[in-house]
Amino acid sequence: MSLARVVEQPQADIPREFAEALRPYLDVLAEEMIGEIQASVPEYSRQSGAYARIVRHAVEEALAGFVNRVGDRGASRSRLLEVFRAVGSGEAAEGRPLDSLQSALRICARVAWRRLAEESERLNLSRQRMCDIGEAILVYLDEIAAAAADGYSEAQVRVAGELELRRRRLLDLLVAHPAADSRAVADLARSVRWTMPRTLACVALAARAQGDLPRPGLPPDVLVDLDRSDPCMVVPDPEGPGRHGLLNAMAADWTVVIGPAVAVGEAGLSLRLARDALALARRGVLDGRRIIRVSEHLATLMIFQDESLIQIMGRTRLEPLLALRPSQRDRLAETLLAWLQSGNATEVAARLHIHPQTVRYRLRQATELFADQLGTSGDRFELEVVLRARAAGLTPAPG
Template sequence: MVEEGSGAFGRSWHELPRELADHMRSHLDEVADDMLNQIRSRISEYDRPADGAYSGTARQAVERVLHYFVDRVADPGHDSAPVTDFFRAIGRGEAAEGRSLDAMQSAMRIGGMVAWRRLTEGAAVLEVSPRTLGTVGEVLMQFQDELAAAAAEGFSQAKAAAAGEMQRRRKRLLDLLFADPPVGPEAIADLAAAAHWPVPRTVAAVALGRPAGEARAPAFPPDILADLTRRTPSLIIPDPDGPGRAGVVDRTLNGCLAVIGPTVPVAEAARSIQWARKTLGLVERGVIGASTGVIRSVEHMSTLILFQDEELITSLAELRLAPLAHLRPGQQDRLAETLLAWLQSGRNANEVAMRLHVHPQTVRYRLRQLEELFGDQLLDPDLRFDLEIVLRARALLTEHDEDGARPAARAAAGGSGGTGDVVGLGR
């Protein structure tokens, strides 16, 4: 509200003659009718039956404005709270009905023009001076600004409240979709309708890494459910395999560390987020190499399988790589690397040499050592399969170990630290 004497126009209600109020009071009903007729004829939204609720609210607003204006001319200190509160309520109502303030603001301008015309006619009868007439015009515009500001404030409050409630519903919907065991489809459909989220055929869940520093959260399209307040910020993407959807998702998540789980039916969203979180955990540990960008769990399924039960694979490593346990760490690393390359290359020494960038004779020397250590185990297909599993897990940990010491990798090799070190595979 503009304070007395400090408005943009520099004049105040105190400068108006009190007798002007008495003259206006006797004409309020006809002025109200004139305003309403002009508003209805020029604004289609207000062209409603005179006995309808909308028209009743319009008449009530016009009459309140006119009576308050006259009362304030008679008493410049008259309390403006009732009329401004009324217009805040109108603003909230327009927001609740999904309308903008355009029609109301147009109605206020038309009403102001009618009021100004009637005031100038009355001023001529009362022989009001030009200066006083100018003051009347200024306070009338000031008054319109006050009411428009009150309506805009109510409108903004209602919009903010509605947005907050909608966000709460969408977060609750995300909770239901991620529930394990899953909730019934009826509960999902009901809350989805309340959250204005069309239930898709399929979804993919996304687990986001925490942004570094002051990085701003991305803006998501309205059909993506998002909750960035979770311990692991999470999303639901509807119909992720639809035409053009992959590009939209990649652009939306550009600059984030985001893991997209597998595409699943809506009822299985919990499974998608579980795989996305597991993949994110391996990314954050360095097992899967990435620091930013979009990562898809389905491209790393073999790694996820390897690390699904780390205690189990550690126990298998202790058993199958026991022949290396007595060697120095450097020897363990070289022989484990050679053995994995040999298993992956169809047991071809020359191909192993190319993979490892060493001389074939060096490879043959290491292979003789491995034959001495493992003996007939290297002839058994089942044991070779077990060896490849544990060596792949060891290689992933070794490749992405940051400090170079590779303690977990050596543990996977059945290193010299004994059983306690072997259990350290998953660290």
């Protein structure tokens, strides 16, 4: 029920004298209502502090408003309804359910009616007058309850917006480089009820298409900001139950790169590595059609950290390939890399889907060309690095 509609509701026909007869009992009624509310509604059970003040304020305003309404037909309803809009707004801000407030209002009506029934003979109230007053109490209860619900709904929207802003700010602090002050992070985490995890992983995202994309349904402990120029997420406890399938639904609309799991203070590093891997996916070095896990591509990331260094290393290490035709270079480089990684001709044949004899022929050729680079572990390591770079799309030497 909207605020505009409740203001226009008619008031039952109650004699003005009833208001004056009821006024001396307002303090007693208020105490009785407060006592029953605190005894019956757990959210208002505290006997002191802000909770008690909220209950007392609402009860006293409700009683005074009803008496003034009956005693003065010209009395404005707008102030009372604004008061209960504010009460509803406060309840939303405190995180208490609207049902608790509505239960408290119903208790007020029940106490008022019970006291009225006890005093009806002394006040000389006829049965018809009792019915009129009962109806007035119910109509009045509907009005203030609707006003409180309006305020509650508006505040929920506002609180949700403020909460989202704080969550985004928390994400910013977590991924900051250099790392933000740990106390500031902890304070902000508490304010949004985000439990500090043992480990987390950052996720770098890139939209596959222009325009608005559907918002993914994610657990509340996942921090996300899709509106920034470089969308990203923070996923707590990334190795926990159900986490591996968490981002599958996003892969249809986004390129998803999951950084390594790190301690909270290293979130910026996780995001940086995820963004580096995302850049490689955009270049076609990594397959962006499926979810990319940085932990599976650390060697590739290392190789591409300093491409100029790889270029210089490759000029020397891969120079023997220049003596071959382009197609021969590719076959020999592929075979030599597989052998350096496995050390076994049979395994190389299985990996490359070629005959073992073909592998042995190519390896003899490679041994002749690269004889001076296969003697020490250091030489073999550098040769493998530049061959991996070549296989990943970086051409460190001519040809």
